[in-house]
Amino acid sequence: MNPALRNLPLAACAYLALAGLVLAHPDTDAFVQSAFLQAPEIVDCTLEDGTETQCHQITVGYLPDGLETGPFCPATLDDAGGIWDWTGENSGLYRIDGNFLRMLDGLGYRFFDDDGNVYSVDNATERPTVDHACINVSVDESVEITMLLPVEPVMADAPTQLGTVGKVGVALDGVPIFSDAPEVQVTGHMPALDTCGGHIDPGGWYHWHATSTDMTTTFLAEGVDADCALEQDARAQFGYAFDGFALFGSLEADGLQPVGLDQCNGHIGEDGAYHYHASADFPNLPPCLVGMQAQDNFTTTATAGVGAQRAGEDGRNEAPRPEGGGPGGMSPGFEEAAAELGVEPQALMEALGGPGQQPDLAAAAATLGVSEASLRAALPPPPNQ
Template sequence: MMFPSQPRSQSARNCSIFTLGALGGMMVATGAFAHAGEHSVADGALVSPSEIVDCTLETGAAAECARYVVKYLPDDLEIGPFCPATLADEGGIWHWDGDEAGVYRINEDFLRMLDEQGYTFFNDDGEVYSFDIRTEQPVETNECIQATVDTDVEMTVLIPANPVMAEEKTDLGTVAQVGIGLDGVPIFADAPSVLDTGHMPALDTCGGHIDPGGWYHWHATATDLNTVFENEGVAAECLNVEQDQTAQFGYAFDGFAMYGTLNQDGSVPDDLDECGGHIGRPEQGEEPVYHYHSGTTFPNLPTCLVGVVAQDNFSTNAAGGIGAANAGGGPGGPGGAPDFDAIAEALGVEPAQLEQAMQDAGGRNADLNAVAEQLGVSVDALQAAMPGPGQ
């Protein structure tokens, strides 16, 4: 169990540790939605009925998982807007991490602020540069990214039915796999930065967008996103998803449930660990179990996972994008999220080693000499394995 990021009493801390120990590291819940089951994901998102199947955890242990095969988009979910066509239009939102960082509505004020910082997304006529990442390549240095859907795409997701605590937490970096919503929409960590790619993979006002593979996914806890807008003073509102600060949003890939910012009784959790979770009663009358809560700043998702995920827990028949057999690029566009699997294979190291070395050496501005030294490879070999511009 990780130490909490917020102070709490010693008695509460001891209670959490005792609960984990008494259950032998297993957090098995009794409520209908506290752990993943056959009926946990909305029928309107499913390609075929969900089921409990045998699976293998990343530790090698045999387990049971809820298996969900979901559509490119649930039947009843409206999405957008994403990129504005002109400076006079209101688009979606973006989490800007340069100067004057924060969450912004993609509109004239925001785009002119970026222009002053050297990122120009519009021409002299006020037309916003944008491209469809599924079918096009950018032609300008800075373009807003959106995508069209591919109605033939489906994703297969495995969620442990009986979550198991891991020996160490797993940090969630850019575009890391977080989980699946009860609506059947996959959930991923923060989208690639404009500072990395020059391009902006716009999110709609509920915190989602279409992957280069042609399917929609979340980058936020959509059921509690208005809390973030209010907290950060953003003139936006999620209208396509019902807002409820106490409701369950979905499941993380380790099997633990994800809820809004408030406890079931409406109180504010005061004992969250560094991943944004704690042991408590997720629903009225249920036994206390570990679960995550969303944050009040963007992205309002867990920053790490405390449990063990299943092997091969996310795959898709899409031609490209996250989880595809020939995945390349990413929601950040060409040169966006690195394909750690491919780079690691070329270097003869594990993807987790590579990602950790990059993080240790400075993240997006990593010192490649330090990365190469940590991995025990030459700088020339590392540079040769990294994608070049447009790859």
Template sequence: MTRRHTLTRSNIYPLSADKTRMLKALRFALIALAAPLAISACGDDSSSTQKSTAVQSARANASQVDIKLFSLNALAKQPEIVDCTLENGDDAQCAKLVVKYLPDEMEIGPFCPTTLDDKGGIWDWDGTKAGLYRLDKAFLTMLSEQGYIFYDEDGTVHVVDNATSRPTVDHACIQVSEDQDVKITVLIPTTPVMADKATPMGVVSKVGIALAGVPIFSDAPSVQHTGHLPALDTCAGHVDPGGWYHYHGTSSDIDSVYAHEHVDAECSNLPQDPAGLFGYAFDGVPIYGSVDANNVMPTDLDECNGHTGLIGDSGVSAYHYHSTNEFPNLPKCLKGVVAKNNFSTTAQAGVGARPPEGTNMSRNEPPGGGRPGANNMSGNGQMVPRGFADAATKLGVSETQLMQAMDDAGGPNADLAKVAKTLGVTDAELKAALPERPKH
């Protein structure tokens, strides 16, 4: 499963030299604008008005999505700027990107260890002794002491390809096979439009896309929810049930997390740059590493891990997100408005699945895609544990309402009395509708 190739910085940022020239030109432009202002301070207001307009334009350009920065290795077709409609109904311009299931020459894995003597990827454990761990003997034996047994007596780890088979054990390490035919289409507003209120990121919520051409999603499903562990590699990525690779962290700065959390791991498929641009969120806001343009970790980040400050080395200021040194090191919410129908794939299954008519269906998982009525996704793109869709139907609520009530009441160990009160049902009705918890 592990792909072993070489990915160079030039492949990920193929036009960085162009960007550097553009930014230098921008700085010279700003200096040029400032000079005549000093000379004509006693003149008419026209020069002042022109300067203000130019600076506002420079700020907008610095925060806009630059399609030239995306890796050529990932693109299935030339990116373009298209008309789109935002979720608030506004007409807008969007960057339209069509990317492959995996960028060419990108190394992914390892994911699940084969035996207790092997080292796999990583996992953010949310149970007793919570924290970020390497998937190795120490972690798996710790889970077994808590009743989550992922291996046989001889040390063989239960590894299952969830796209082609179902687990026959209570606890399996999930490692999904790739589908090389998959194409992914995303829409990102070229200029961010701030929303009236932030949109929180739940489980497997759509976050954005990396410059490497890899989609970005929020937290992976909890083992305590599903009983199984969808392993991440050391770049915080794994393969969706539809067969395409995606990140669950700011992978260009994930080594900072390992250093902070004392985890013996390093990312091999993306150059590490704590001050660099990782990608763009689905609201068009850029996502940077954990330090600002002065290589200092910001102390004024808001609830979404964002703030208004200098954008890279552009010399201008605009709103942007930063990663943190704790996993998952992604924006915790989105401040801007996203585009309608902003994510779809040709995959047979999983998030955003829209298989072409006549596709020979060979994947095990049902299509998903963050749309109401999907078998494994809620209306806002959160993954719904097995049985929760049926439970929501029995209770007369939406999957989103049920998942939100569960999250608000404690997540995997939710206080069911609080959930029942929130949903307006009795404790008995709720307990009868919910699926059984995974066995330990």
């Protein structure tokens, strides 16, 4: 391929894609085959713009066999848990330990009692009784997840910003990938990530909020003393985005830094295919997707969390897990507020602002298509500091 094509802006990439010159096809053979609960199949599907097409349908369980997760929340200030991307004063990626939690305490967010015990809540079975708790969700081994990837990726007219708890894609080990977790300043609580950047959804299934196979690069860039137990390779493919384009680590296959990256941290490679790269800073995922996703591309058999379905007439999940909105859970009242406004909890969370932003209720109301007065009336009180 002509190297000059690698530096083309997104609009030019889209033109080439439409011309059939940018090839990218999700390959289900690239996945860890043991991750599938049943053999992948090609099914009819519909893209976001209404285009009828075909998709790879893959079904996975709550957690790949042999994948070790955690730690998440530390038990006391003397322990070290997972990691957290703090977006307030003194922002940065931190190990969740005594030093970090004491810093948050100085900012008005107290996550521990007078004896140094960390407030920890399993959002699958209980609600926090304190203003600020570390969320540590238990798994539901019965959960199945079904995802769709376009067989023939199609560039969108404009990128889709991922925001908070946006659907990014699926890793080659079958683990779903999501963008930023809900931040403490919005929910009041901390859905702790483990040192590979993942945690358990309120529905009981594990997912990533990071390019977990390139965490060493991020820890070095952010100055964090932590290790991910997964094999680290900044040159390797990590998975596929939900638009069908591949996700790679922060380096090219030859070990060089990628050049000509667009606003979604992607470009056209030497093979003529568009793909994304991880960044060095956390969260080390694309901030947006350039292609179109399939409608209804993520569903689960869980009764809570992203993609959840309610318990059916067969009585499955007779004692369903409490609904927590997006991965990691929301403060009590957010689910009810979303229902009252007639919007999805994820949409409500995203409209209230991205990381580090104070909610602009007027803008959020316009985004959601509701009045500012109705939004103010529906929202639960903000978490105390």
